[in-house]
Amino acid sequence: MRDKxxxxxxxxxxxxxxxxxxxxxxxxxACAVRSPDGEIKKxxxxxxxxxxxxxxxxxxxxRGVVNFIEMLKLxxxxxxxxxxxxxxxxxxxxGKVETFLTEKCGVSMMNVVMGVAGVIGVALALFLFLFLPxxxxxxxxxxxxxxxxxxxxxxxxxLIFVLYLFLVSRMKEIHRVFEYHGAEHKTIHCxxxxxxxxxxxxxxxxxxxxxxxxxFLILTLIVxxxxxxxxxxxxxxxxVALKVVTLPLTMxxxxxxxxxxxxxxxxxxxxxxxxxKWMQKLTTNEPDESEIECAIxxxxxxxxxxxxxxxxxxxxxxxxxxxxxxxxxxxx
Numbered sequence: 001m002r003d004k005x006x007x008x009x010x011x012x013x014x015x016x017x018x019x020x021x022x023x024x025x026x027x028x029x030a031c032a033v034r035s036p037d038g039e040i041k042k043x044x045x046x047x048x049x050x051x052x053x054x055x056x057x058x059x060x061x062x063r064g065v066v067n068f069i070e071m072l073k074l075x076x077x078x079x080x081x082x083x084x085x086x087x088x089x090x091x092x093x094x095g096k097v098e099t100f101l102t103e104k105c106g107v108s109m110m111n112v113v114m115g116v117a118g119v120i121g122v123a124l125a126l127f128l129f130l131f132l133p134x135x136x137x138x139x140x141x142x143x144x145x146x147x148x149x150x151x152x153x154x155x156x157x158x159l160i161f162v163l164y165l166f167l168v169s170r171m172k173e174i175h176r177v178f179e180y181h182g183a184e185h186k187t188i189h190c191x192x193x194x195x196x197x198x199x200x201x202x203x204x205x206x207x208x209x210x211x212x213x214x215x216f217l218i219l220t221l222i223v224x225x226x227x228x229x230x231x232x233x234x235x236x237x238x239x240v241a242l243k244v245v246t247l248p249l250t251m252x253x254x255x256x257x258x259x260x261x262x263x264x265x266x267x268x269x270x271x272x273x274x275x276x277k278w279m280q281k282l283t284t285n286e287p288d289e290s291e292i293e294c295a296i297x298x299x300x301x302x303x304x305x306x307x308x309x310x311x312x313x314x315x316x317x318x319x320x321x322x323x324x325x326x327x328x329x330x331x332x
Contacts, residue, residue, distance in 0.1 A: 016181035017082035023298035030301035032294040033085040041085045042318040044305050064255025065248045081322040130240050133157050141233045154225035165282040182207035183287035187295040199292045207284040208277040211262035215276020220254040
């Protein structure tokens with residue numbers, strides 16, 4: 001067992017993928033995805049953050065906004081990679097449009113679908129969490145005090161969020177992704193407690209983690225209640241526009257709360273973590289050993305690549321830059 005105090009003060013995190021897990025360190029990202037034949041495909045990629053180039057972006061609040069944008073981009077890249085490895089792209093026979101995009105534009109249909117889905121997702125999120133609650137609650141403007149309208153609006157957003165997670169968690173495909181999400185959390189817990197990264201050790205840890213994307217989102221909604229209390233109710237469109245403008249501030253404050261909750265363990269930080277852990281009952285499921293193996297492999301790749309610990313066994317067959325096949329002459 002490693003001494004827990006010897007573990008570096010680095011916030012390792014990750015993301016569940018299609019049949020796999022992504023783990024991110026200080027300057028690298030690793031994916032471990034199980035292919036249809038049962039083999040774990042591994043890849044490691046260098047990740048350079050804008051915070052390293054522009055020092056001011058490391059300041060509290062600002063770093064949260066930068067981290068959100070970079071993780072969103074990385075999330076799309078790794079999801080696309082996992083879709084290729086897991087065989088999702090091969091299930092459907094390429095059509096004329098896909099053939100044209102691949103031959104003429106050098107892009108796959110999965111990239112197009114992911115891009116379109118991203119745009120639609122952002123538009124839908126803005127509608128559901130900014131415009132719709134403000135429009136519904138706005139009918140009470142002039143009758144109810146502004147602070148009460150803001151609280152009701154916040155509760156409506158949280159209700160929409162919980163309902164969305166509940167419905168999504170009932171889907172069979174998403175249920176399995178949430179198992180990998182649980183594997184990711186349990187593996188990070190195991191490492192942070194200084195234990196050897198084995199399936200047996202990982203299994204005994206909780207699948208709920210204070211530094212989770214689910215926790216970040218629910219905290220963002222809670223913080224938005226406080227920030228939105230400063231925004232006018234005189235005009236719904238103006239209110240929505242101002243909330244879009246203040247969204248980076250809201251996300252930045254939520255990120256700082258997540259960091260605080262992940263760094264310390266006391267009644268205050270446990271209270272901060274509580275809403276997110278409740279939501280993780282919907283977004284994580286207990287993983288099986290094969291899923292835990294993917295999470296362990298991804299984390300070991302990051303630790304090995306960044307020189308924190310040596311795991312030479314994970315280097316074999318590892319590719320670079322989310323490539324499925326190793327390029328000639330490329331070192332692992």
